[in-house]
């Protein structure tokens with residue numbers, strides 16, 4: 238199928254990144270969220286991030302302007318019905334994603350491919366509740382989307398080959414690399430990454446190290462670009478906890494038990510960078526560890 242237009246549901250940090258790279262690659266983009274402020278903030282963020290790429294010589298001013306003109310926003314989810322490909326990138330909660338698909342389905346063209354950027358939730362289960370399990374799959378970008386090279390493509394049990402190839406062609410056109418993952422809780426990247434982050438929170442919880450010493454140890458001792466707690470704040474602690482819960486429930490193994498300290502931060506509404514507080518406090522000039 239010839240994909241020309243992409244509907245993106247959710248204009249948070251992933252949704253704005255997905256709209257950004259799709260528009261630069263020449264797709265018409267329709268971005269949806271619940272309120273106008275979020276959509277306006279997403280457009281601002283996209284323009285700022287494209288400016289970084291212009292400054293770095295990766296994108297020309299002309300291509301930036303053309304890409305920005307290809308992004309439209311809407312508060313009406315059903316407007317996305319005219320798109321050829323849908324990428325759902327709303328909050329990591331199954332009931333939210335389910336409701337979005339229920340609302341969208343009656344408005345979709347029969348040939349439209351429906352995908353989710355979920356970090357962990359079963360693609361087979363999400364697909365089974367739609368009218369098109371064969372044209373449904375996981376389209377999992379990494380954060381920050383404009384910078385990270387990988388996209389995980391996850392087939393549900395019923396996903397057909399034409400759908401996989403159409404999504405793979407989109408990843409190729411973005412200049413990114415597709416990795417195929419089987420549909421088991423949290424797929425490949427988060428199956429490995431999230432237990433490490435959770436273990437870093439246990440290391441903090443048990444007093445083995447401070448926020449600063451844990452992050453510094455993994456940056457200088459294991460050459461990670463960000464420490465695990467800094468990375469958790471970057472991803473969003475709500476998302477990290479949601480992924481750990483999917484691993485714990487889905488694999489029924491206590492080794493995936495979310496750290497109670499992670500739960501406590503989420504209960505406090507300290508979700509990381511997006512709420513300006515998490516393992517670090519971002520309200521001042523430089524991030525200050527909260528422990």
Ligand SMILES: CC(=O)CC(=O)SCCNC(=O)CCNC(=O)[C@H](O)C(C)(C)COP(=O)(O)OP(=O)(O)OC[C@H]1O[C@@H](n2cnc3c(N)ncnc32)[C@H](O)[C@@H]1OP(=O)(O)O
Nearest residue numbers: 286289290293356378379380381383384426427462463472
């Ligand atoms: C949870 C899930 O489901 C899956 C996931 O996504 S897991 C998370 C995966 N992501 C990671 O692990 C990220 C780990 N961190 C990193 O790789 C790096 O810290 C980072 C790429 C985020 C930043 O790198 P850095 O060198 O510290 O910072 P910085 O110099 O600001 O950025 C590097 C380049 O990327 C660009 N950049 C950074 N963020 C950008 C963005 N959002 N948009 C566009 N460009 C961006 C910068 O402009 C800079 O470009 P130049 O090289 O041309 O100057």
Ligand SMILES: NC(=O)C1=CN([C@@H]2O[C@H](COP(=O)(O)OP(=O)(O)OC[C@H]3O[C@@H](n4cnc5c(N)ncnc54)[C@H](OP(=O)(O)O)[C@@H]3O)[C@@H](O)[C@H]2O)C=CC1
Nearest residue numbers: 247248249250251270271326327328329355356378380472
């Ligand atoms: N953060 C990360 O590093 C990564 C996240 N992901 C996945 O991407 C998805 C989004 O995550 P992320 O962008 O970080 O989360 P954010 O919290 O930054 O953004 C989620 C956005 O979805 C919006 N939203 C919630 N419900 C609806 C709805 N019914 N219709 C439209 N929009 C809605 C939220 O609005 P409001 O704020 O008003 O609730 C918010 O703007 C999740 O599935 C996550 O697991 C995948 C890869 C990496």
